[in-house]
Amino acid sequence: MQLVGRGRHLPPPFPVTHAVAHWLMKSEPGECGIDDLVRLGSVAWIGVRNYQARNFMRDAMQVGDGVLFYHSSCAEPGVAGLAEVASAAYPDATQFDAASPYHDPKAQAGTPRWVNVDVKLVRKTRLLTLSEMRQQPALVTMQALQRGNRLSITPVTAAEWHTVSALLAARR
DNA sequence: GCCAACGTTGGC
DNA sequence: GCCAACGTTGGC
Numbered sequence: 001m002q003l004v005g006r007g008r009h010l011p012p013p014f015p016v017t018h019a020v021a022h023w024l025m026k027s028e029p030g031e032c033g034i035d036d037l038v039r040l041g042s043v044a045w046i047g048v049r050n051y052q053a054r055n056f057m058r059d060a061m062q063v064g065d066g067v068l069f070y071h072s073s074c075a076e077p078g079v080a081g082l083a084e085v086a087s088a089a090y091p092d093a094t095q096f097d098a099a100s101p102y103h104d105p106k107a108q109a110g111t112p113r114w115v116n117v118d119v120k121l122v123r124k125t126r127l128l129t130l131s132e133m134r135q136q137p138a139l140v141t142m143q144a145l146q147r148g149n150r151l152s153i154t155p156v157t158a159a160e161w162h163t164v165s166a167l168l169a170a171r172r
Numbered sequence: 173g174c175c176a177a178c179g180t181t182g183g184c
Numbered sequence: 185g186c187c188a189a190c191g192t193t194g195g196c
Contacts, residue, residue, distance in 0.1 A: 026182090050191075073182050130183080148189045150181045 021065045022156035023056070023085070024144045025119065026072040034069055034080035034124050042086050042120035046094050047102045049114060053153040057117045058089045066161060067119055070144070071127070072152075078129035079164060087118035125168045138163040 025045065027033065032043055048054055067083040091112035094102035107113045133139050143154040156164075 028182095052191095077183070150190060152181085 021060065021062065022068070022158065022161040023061065023065060024068040024070050024079075024142070024154050024156050025083075026070045026144075026152040028073045029071045029080075030074065033071060037069065037081060037083065037119070037121045038124050042118050044092075045116045045119050046092050048092070048116065048152060049102065049104065050151065053151055054114060056153045056155070058115050060155075061085050061089065061117055063087060066122075066156075068156060068161075068164060069119075069121075076127060076129060078127045078133065079125065079168075080127050081124045082122040082168075083119050084122055085117050086120040089115040089117050092116040126172055128164065128167055132167070133164075136163060136167070 031047075037043060045057070048057065063085055065085040067085060068079045069081040069083045071077055071080045092102070092114040094100040095104040095107040095112060095114045096109060097103055102114075104114060130145075133142070133145060139145060139160055142156065142160050143149060143151070144156075
């Protein structure tokens with residue numbers, strides 16, 4: 001058998017077509033909170049400037065994937081609503097906008113480095129707080145809850161999604 | 173390719 | 185505001 005080098009541009013290690021996947025996406029309520037999503041219906045998930053998070057949007061997300069809308073960097077962090085992926089990834093316009101806080105001077109118009117998807121509201125929920133999530137044995141595996149995790153977009157397993165749904169259904 | 177310095181994230 | 189953890193940058 002011959003070993004084949006892992007090139008930089010091999011297709012991602014997951015199937016192209018798959019059942020619905022689930023994600024946790026962090027947003028600072030001071031920037032875009034659940035009430036903004038309620039008001040707007042859907043938002044462009046701009047401003048992601050981390051390659052891993054970008055690759056999730058670009059390579060793995062599919063329209064219809066479930067999203068836990070998570071409030072971060074705030075007094076009460078936690079899941080504030082359910083949402084869903086509403087578009088494929090497309091170039092994030094703010095990278096080219098010198099006036100934007102997300103401006104990236106290294107981004108070239110022809111070859112954008114940053115993309116975003118659209119995310120649309122499914123429903124606002126009660127705030128499922130981070131501390132409540134941490135008390136759930138079934139959620140100790142959640143990537144977003146791992147020590148040191150800073151990724152703003154992380155995958156959620158079907159089992160974790162179920163647990164969160166049950167917690168939200170049990171107490172509104 | 174190593175790795176120190178630096179910047180950012182995000183809970184507390 | 186603190187600070188641990190992590191990603192990125194850039195000199196070598």
